Amino acid sequence: MNEATSPSGFSSTGTAGGLKIFNITHTDDGVTFDIHISDIKLVSPDGGEAWFGGTHKTIQWKTRTTGGTVDIELTTDDGDSWSTIASGVPNNGSYNWTDIPMVFSDQARIRVTLNSNGHWDTSTDLFNVIGEVAVPTTHYPENGAIAVETNPTFQWDAVPGANGYHLQLSMEEDFSDLVLDLIQLPREFYDASLLLPYTQYYWRVASSSEVGNSDYCVAQSFTTGSITEDPETPILIAPAHLATNQPLDVLLEWEEAGLADTYYLQLSNNAYFTDPIIEMGEIEETSYRLANLQPNRNYFWRVGAVNNYGSSGFSVARRFGTGTWVSTEDESAPALENQLFQNYPNPFNPTTTISFSIKDMDEEISLVIYNTRGQKIRTLYKGMPASSNMNVNWDGKDESGESVSSGIYLYRLRGESFSHARKMLLSK
Incomplete structure (x- = not known):
């Protein structure tokens, strides 16, 4: 040439x-x-x-x-x-x-x-x-698997042309009652958590593309084994924080914590829980009635959850008073350490509550939501802490007020001397 x-x-x-x-x-x-x-x-x-x-x-x-x-x-x-x-x-x-x-x-x-x-x-x-996006091929958990962990990672093959996946999980073979219903999952896996032990589940997945969705794959069944993760941290219900004029046999109530077998209760006359008045374990219900409290006193209480695998941290502490006497001290109970608790409810749609406690009230803090790619979605709180124990709500919207899609999100509590993060699931 x-x-x-x-x-x-x-x-x-x-x-x-x-x-x-x-x-x-x-x-x-x-x-x-x-x-x-x-x-x-x-x-x-x-x-x-x-x-x-x-x-x-x-x-x-x-x-x-x-x-x-x-x-x-x-x-x-x-x-x-x-x-x-x-x-x-x-x-x-x-x-x-x-x-x-x-x-x-x-x-x-x-x-x-x-x-x-x-x-x-x-x-x-x-x-x-x-021409049409293919049906995914599942990998884990395998059909008929037993003794599956309570926090399994669902896995399936990538489908050419798919821009997302739709995962459903149910305890009913006909999927009439869904435990999870997640759309537009960006990857070929999903980290689940808080499944019930020794329970049969059914799962299926479909792929989606710009021209439509595939059919679901053939439903796969599996049975969980023993618990393989810590329980959720309980959320206290009543009495409300700073409630006054409570009876001397007040009933303490809290939300059921995921994967909890029993609960552990502490009651103290100080916010540091030194020398608790009551330390009660093996509580099987989500309530406990106190007795013989002193009139016109302030009390602090908190609850933790326990299962065979481990235990949660304590809930955010609350204070209540018997009689009508109100302390002249700061309205928030001082915290012994900086803690970020699991949001509740989780999964949620569209609103959830994030609770945390701050030890150093002179330290500026921020609470920020991120997606799994590390992109900031919304700053929920920034500035000096309003109290030692705080609850902040998220309505599932970004900084511009637009609702975000279903999926896993991270929330990070950061101060000058600490940083804590947890995951949560928005399921629409």
Whole structure:
């Protein structure tokens, strides 16, 4: 080959035409290959794209000269056979392909041919034509699995062209009552938590794309074993914080904590819980009635949860008073340490409460929501703490007031000398 056989401009950056070396074969005698020189260069699709059936895309090319017409073809088997997309298309550099076929192929290429001299060019690499997005193949938990952990990671194969996945979990075989119903999961896995021990579950997943959703995969069943994670931290209900005029046999109540077997209660006459008046464990209910309290006194109480795997931290402490006497001290109970508690409810839709305690009231703090990519969604609180024990609500919206999508979010409590973070799940 000499310079005269090469079309002018093929070696210049950004110009039409090109040299392709393909069918490379290594032999004992050396290397053999084919060379293709053309006055036309296909620009798009050039490999790696995912084009969906029923949509429209623009095929683009460049030529050394203008005018004339081109023929455009498609192969879905890497060149073994070709079908015509359009013939006699004006050679103006682009064609709007409005009838992408409803087929599935990961071996697609486009070929554009100049009718004036027969020169042609194809996509450099294979691209995908997706008539409909495929049903995912599940991996874990396997169908019929037993003794599965209570915080399993659901896993399935990535589906070409999928831009999200829809996961459902139920204790009913017909999915009439859903434990989880998550849409637009961005990855091929999901870290679940707080499943009930020794319980049969059913799960299924579908893939979604810009042209629609696949069917769900065949439902998979599994049975959990013993608890493999700490229980949730209880949320106190009554008496309300700073309540006064409570009876001497006041009933303490709290929310049921996920995976809790029993509860542990502390009652003290000081916020530091030194020398508690009551330390009661093995409480099976979500309430406990006190007795023989002193009139006109302030009391502090908190509750933790316990299971066979471990225990939660204590709840945010609350204070109540018997009689009508009100302390002249600060209205918040001092905290022994900086703590960030699990939000409640969790999963939630659309509002949840985040509770935390702050030891140093002179330290500026911030509470910020992030997505799983580390992008800040919203600052819920920033400044000096209003009290030692705080509750902040999140309504599932970002800084601009727009509702965010379902999924896992992180919330981080940060001060000058500490940083704590937890995960929560918004499920719509």
